[in-house]
Amino acid sequence: MRKKNRISYAQKQLPFSGTARALVSPFKYEYRAFAALGSVLGIVAVAYGVCVGVSIAHVAARAALVEDTRALSAAAAALEHTYLAETRGITESYAISLGFGAPERRVYLKEGSALASAHAR
Amino acid sequence: MRAKFIFRIRIIAILLVLCTAGMLAKLYLVQIVHGGEYREQAENQHITPSAHVLDRGTIYFSERDGSLISAATLTNGYTVALVPRAVKDSALALSVASDLIPDIDRETFLAKAAKADDPYEEIGRQYSEDIGSAILAAAVPGLEAYRERWRSYPGDELAAHEVGFLGFGNGTELTGQYGLERAYDAQLTKPTSGLKINFFADLFTNVGGSLFGSDDGPGADLITSIEPSVQAFIEDELLLYQREWNAKTVGAIVLDPKTGEVLAMASRPTFNPNDIKNARPDVLANPMVERVYEFGSIAKPLTMAAALDAGVVVQSSTYTDTGSVQIDGKTISNFDKRARGVVPMQEILSQSLNVGIAHLVQKMGADTAKEYLSAFGLTEETGVDLPGEASPLVSNLESPRTLEFVTAGFGQGIAVTPIAMARALAALANGGQLVAPHLGIELKYPGGATRSIGWAPPRAAVQPAAAEVTTRMLVEVVDTALKNGKAKVPEMSIAAKTGTAQIADPVHGGYYADRYLHSFFGYFPAYDARFLIFFFAVEPVGAQYASDTWTLPFKRTVSFLTTYYQVPPDRAPITTAP
Numbered sequence: 001m002r003k004k005n006r007i008s009y010a011q012k013q014l015p016f017s018g019t020a021r022a023l024v025s026p027f028k029y030e031y032r033a034f035a036a037l038g039s040v041l042g043i044v045a046v047a048y049g050v051c052v053g054v055s056i057a058h059v060a061a062r063a064a065l066v067e068d069t070r071a072l073s074a075a076a077a078a079l080e081h082t083y084l085a086e087t088r089g090i091t092e093s094y095a096i097s098l099g100f101g102a103p104e105r106r107v108y109l110k111e112g113s114a115l116a117s118a119h120a121r
Numbered sequence: 122m123r124a125k126f127i128f129r130i131r132i133i134a135i136l137l138v139l140c141t142a143g144m145l146a147k148l149y150l151v152q153i154v155h156g157g158e159y160r161e162q163a164e165n166q167h168i169t170p171s172a173h174v175l176d177r178g179t180i181y182f183s184e185r186d187g188s189l190i191s192a193a194t195l196t197n198g199y200t201v202a203l204v205p206r207a208v209k210d211s212a213l214a215l216s217v218a219s220d221l222i223p224d225i226d227r228e229t230f231l232a233k234a235a236k237a238d239d240p241y242e243e244i245g246r247q248y249s250e251d252i253g254s255a256i257l258a259a260a261v262p263g264l265e266a267y268r269e270r271w272r273s274y275p276g277d278e279l280a281a282h283e284v285g286f287l288g289f290g291n292g293t294e295l296t297g298q299y300g301l302e303r304a305y306d307a308q309l310t311k312p313t314s315g316l317k318i319n320f321f322a323d324l325f326t327n328v329g330g331s332l333f334g335s336d337d338g339p340g341a342d343l344i345t346s347i348e349p350s351v352q353a354f355i356e357d358e359l360l361l362y363q364r365e366w367n368a369k370t371v372g373a374i375v376l377d378p379k380t381g382e383v384l385a386m387a388s389r390p391t392f393n394p395n396d397i398k399n400a401r402p403d404v405l406a407n408p409m410v411e412r413v414y415e416f417g418s419i420a421k422p423l424t425m426a427a428a429l430d431a432g433v434v435v436q437s438s439t440y441t442d443t444g445s446v447q448i449d450g451k452t453i454s455n456f457d458k459r460a461r462g463v464v465p466m467q468e469i470l471s472q473s474l475n476v477g478i479a480h481l482v483q484k485m486g487a488d489t490a491k492e493y494l495s496a497f498g499l500t501e502e503t504g505v506d507l508p509g510e511a512s513p514l515v516s517n518l519e520s521p522r523t524l525e526f527v528t529a530g531f532g533q534g535i536a537v538t539p540i541a542m543a544r545a546l547a548a549l550a551n552g553g554q555l556v557a558p559h560l561g562i563e564l565k566y567p568g569g570a571t572r573s574i575g576w577a578p579p580r581a582a583v584q585p586a587a588a589e590v591t592t593r594m595l596v597e598v599v600d601t602a603l604k605n606g607k608a609k610v611p612e613m614s615i616a617a618k619t620g621t622a623q624i625a626d627p628v629h630g631g632y633y634a635d636r637y638l639h640s641f642f643g644y645f646p647a648y649d650a651r652f653l654i655f656f657f658a659v660e661p662v663g664a665q666y667a668s669d670t671w672t673l674p675f676k677r678t679v680s681f682l683t684t685y686y687q688v689p690p691d692r693a694p695i696t697t698a699p
Contacts, residue, residue, distance in 0.1 A: 070270070073179075074197040074250065080190055080275040088279075088353045108612065108693035115696065 175270045178309040178342040180284055180301055182276075182349040183562065185686065190349055192284045193302060193394075196273040199253025199266040200246045203230075205239040208263030217259045218244065221252045234263070247271055274394040280352050282407035283345075283386050283507065283560060286394035299405055301343060301560060303508045308564055311340025341564040341572075346382035351375055354681050355385040358674045363389050366661035366670050368639075372409050372539050374655040375682070378547035378644060381556035381576060383505075384652070386540075411509045413536035416640045416657065417622025417667075418473045420532030422591050423545055424481055425470060426553070427493035430587035433484040436594065439465050440480045449524035453479045456621070470594050470618060471602035478530040483523060490526040491518050494535075496582040497545035498555050504577065505540050505558045513537040532620055543655040545582070546642045549595070550616070550650035553588035554579035589648070592616045596647045608672050612690035615679060616650075617643030619667040624660065636660050639667035641675055645683075646691040652682050 027033075109116035151159060180193040201218065208214055211234035219225045222245065233242035246269060253266040272287045272295075285300020296310075297303035359371045372388035388408045392400035406412070428434050444460030446453050455461075455474050469477030482490050494500055500518065502510045514536040517525040528534035537545075540558055548555045557576040564572045595616030600609045603617060620640035623632035640657040644650040656671050664670045682688065 070195070070197050071250070073195060077191060077194045077196050077273055077275055080194070081273075081277075084190065084276045084279060084349060084353075087350060088357070091357070106612070106693075107696045108690055110695045111689065113695075 175272065175295060176311040176340065177272065177287075178311065178340050178565075180305075180309070180343045181345060182280070182347045182352070183344060185348060185350070189344060191275050192280060192345065192347065192349075193272060193274050193286075195270050196247075197268070197270050198250060199248045199256070200269045201244040201248055201253070201256060202265050202267065203233050203242040203244060204263045204265055205234055205236045205242055206263075208234045210262070211235065214261045214264040217256065217261050218264060221255050222248065276349065276352075277395055278391050278393050279349060279356065280347055280385075280387065281391050281394050282388055282409065283347060283383075284394065285508075286397050288397065300407065300507060301345065304506045305343050305561060305564075308341045309343060341566045343561055344563040344565060345560045346377075346384060346562050347386070347560060348384045350685060351682070352385040352387060354685075355678065356387045356389075356391075358678060359387055359389045362656075362658060362661075362670065362674055366658065366663055368658035368661040370408055370412075370659040372657050374409060374539060374543045374653075375678070376543060376547060376558060376653050376655075378550035378556065378650050378653045381544070381547070381558045381579075382562065383558055383560045386560070406509065407507060409539045410505055410507045411511050411538070413511050413514050413538055414638055414657065414659070415533050415536050415622045415625065416539075416542050417532040417620035417638060419542065419546065419618050419620035419640045419642050420530065421470060421473065421478055421620075422549055422595055422618050423493070423497050423499075424478050424490075424530040425466065425594065426549055426583045426587045426591040427490065427497075428481040428485055429590050430493070430553070430583035431485050431489055434466055434481065436466055436590050439463050440477060442468075442474055442476050442480075444476065446476050446479050448479060448483070448527055449522040451524050453524075453527055467594050467597055471598050473619070475531050479527045482527045482530045487521075487523050487526045490530065493583070494518065494526075494529060496555070497548060498582070499535065499537050499541060499545055503538070503541050503544050503558050506561045506574075507540075510540075511538050513541060532622055539655065539657055542640075543642070543653065546655065547644070547653045548582040549588050549591050550644035550647075550653050551579070551588070552585040553581055553583040555582045592647050595643075599643070603668060604672050608676055610676075610679065612693035613645055613679070613683065613688075614647035614692050615643055615645040616647040617641065617675065619671065621665065621667045637665060637667075639664075639670050641667050641671035643675055643679070645679060646688065648691065651686070651688060654678050654682075 175195060177195060179191050179195070181189040182192045184190060201222065203214070211231055214234060215225075215227060215230050218230065219227065225244065230244065233239075233244070236242060248266070253268070256264060256266040274281070274284060274286070276284075281300075283300050285297055285302035285304075287295045287302055288298040290296055290298055297306035302309070355373045355375060359373055362368065363371050370388065370390070373385065374383060375385040376383045386409050390401070390404045392404050429436070441463050442455070442461035444455055444458050453475055455472075455476050461468060461472065461474065464472075464474070464477070466477075468474060469481070485493075494515070500513060500515050502512055504510075515529075517529065517534045520526075525534055544555065544558050547558075556579045559574070559576050561574045563574060566572070595618055596614050599615045599617045600606060603609075603619070608615075608617075618641075620638075620642075622638040622640065624636040624638055625631075626633050638657060638659050639661050640655075642653065642655045644653040654675060656674060658670065661670050
């Protein structure tokens with residue numbers, strides 16, 4: 001048995017004359033189309049709201065992190081300044097002043113030889 | 122009638138759908154395609170204080186073990202200022218300010234505070250977090266502290282010419298003015314503040330960039346090959362040299378001849394990029410890349426390598442040295458004008474004989490000599506990643522005469538940058554392969570992504586055999602000739618050569634009789650070189666020859682690098698088990 005198309009009351013009232021042709025022909029999925037469109041819009045609205053909320057939280061968290069990072073990088077820069085200045089003070093003359101000196105006698109061993117292995121530390 | 126009404130409703134509905142589609146398309150264009158431009162415009166209007174906060178990638182030195190130390194970074198602090206019309210008790214404001222800032226000028230401070238209608242008078246900038254926080258905590262009416270961020274250079278003068286500095290130049294934006302700051306300005310620049318105030322814009326910002334690409338880079342950190350301890354050592358050596366010999370300009374380069382990575386590059390006089398307002402303008406340019414010099418006899422090994430490569434001589438070849446020789450109507454003489462008789466090729470380098478070089482160039486011919494000068498990169502810029510590289514002055518090589526190629530063969534008559542000469546000499550240490558000298562190794566982007574900086578692959582200047590024979594001859598120079606062999610290091614093969622060049626007189630033409638440029642280069646371990654060291658000094662006073670002024674600094678540098686990098690000896694007498 002052929003299923004009968006269900007149409008709305010308003011559509012029933014339309015004079016489906018031939019003059020308007022396709023533009024005024026009945027659209028049997030009108031209800032479903034509007035329902036689907038409405039559902040999609042609802043989902044998009046909720047998703048947008050969620051995204052905006054997440055974005056706010058993300059930006060707020062990042063603001064705090066950026067601030068922390070800047071403070072830490074400034075502290076690191078100060079430490080690096082001190083480190084580089086101290087490093088320049090480590091010179092041969094400083095080492096000599098501490099009692100270091102060049103070895104008086106050197107013995108050279110071939111890398112990987114038995115003698116070198118025996119003296120390896 | 123009713124049909125007409127329905128028809129119109131449908132038409133209106135279709136128009137509405139088209140309008141919506143149009144608006145969506147426009148939103149797509151505005152927010153995604155052109156989002157970056159609109160965001161910049163909007164932020165400039167509404168969040169100016171945030172957008173103008175300096176944000177820029179860090180430049181790093183690379184230590185021996187691969188750890189990174191900032192060469193240029195950002196520092197946070199405060200600007201301290203008065204709002205005179207809000208000051209109620211200037212004595213109290215002065216008391217609080219002077220407790221925290223001892224060097225404050227009291228009279229100037231009170232004069233500024235007395236300008237009753239003035240909305241802003243700056244006391245000072247770049248104060249520490251502690252000082253700024255204390256001023257804010259004191260809450261003295263009219264005494265304010267504003268957050269500030271500035272570029273700082275933790276090494277002060279360390280590699281100042283190479284790192285460069287930020288400045289306004291001729292514009293209103295802080296940009297790199299010299300050195301790596303300028304060469305990598307586009308990569309280091311972060312186009313927007315790290316913190317977005319408009320989170321809607323933030324939502325779409327990265328979508329557009331990632332989908333469609335953007336001309337604005339995200340702002341990267343630059344990792345360089347400069348090793349801070351080697352750099353500091355070299356700078357100390359240059360300081361000692363300048364004090365002892367009172368040279369107008371001194372410079373040095375330490376590079377890895379196999380990769381072209383510059384481990385240290387320094388010159389004096391120099392400046393402190395943290396105190397750029399007190400720097401002499403004439404010392405800001407980097408002489409290692411922005412000046413050209415005639416380097417003299419350190420070019421002789423290049424000529425020797427070319428002659429060996431061209432096959433016109435072999436190491437055991439001899440020639441008759443007459444002390445001077447006429448070429449194209451001009452006399453070319455040895456430095457002491459003394460004849461040596463029949464001598465082997467080794468003596469050309471060991472005794473630095475100009476007549477020997479003339480012999481080699483004449484045997485090669487001008488065209489071949491020119492080809493080799495080009496092969497060693499002396500007729501072009503090196504492409505080093507530092508700004509303002511000078512072009513070599515090699516117009517003499519257009520001459521049809523042999524004379525110009527003879528003088529070029531011993532380093533006179535053509536002028537090149539120190540980095541170009543160091544690169545050419547590095548080819549001898551690298552089996553004849555010419556590398557691209559560079560300081561930048563890697564760009565590190567936010568989020569952890571890294572990109573290696575690509576450099577031109579090595580190209581052959583001479584065959585490996587020619588480079589090896591030349592190296593052997595240069596080792597002999599160090600072991601027997603340089604300071605009569607006193608520069609020899611028994612356990613390490615070192616190849617080196619000095620250069621003493623006359624300095625051109627730009628006013629009267631010709632050369633000064635009493636002004637010299639001293640240069641020195643060497644590499645070690647000679648047959649598997651890890652380091653090439655290059656020194657030069659303009660007009661040192663008190664010694665005529667480069668061997669008198671540079672031998673000791675060179676030896677100390679070799680000793681330092683050997684110890685610091687734990688370079689094993691390559692020719693030491695081996696102790697065997699009894």
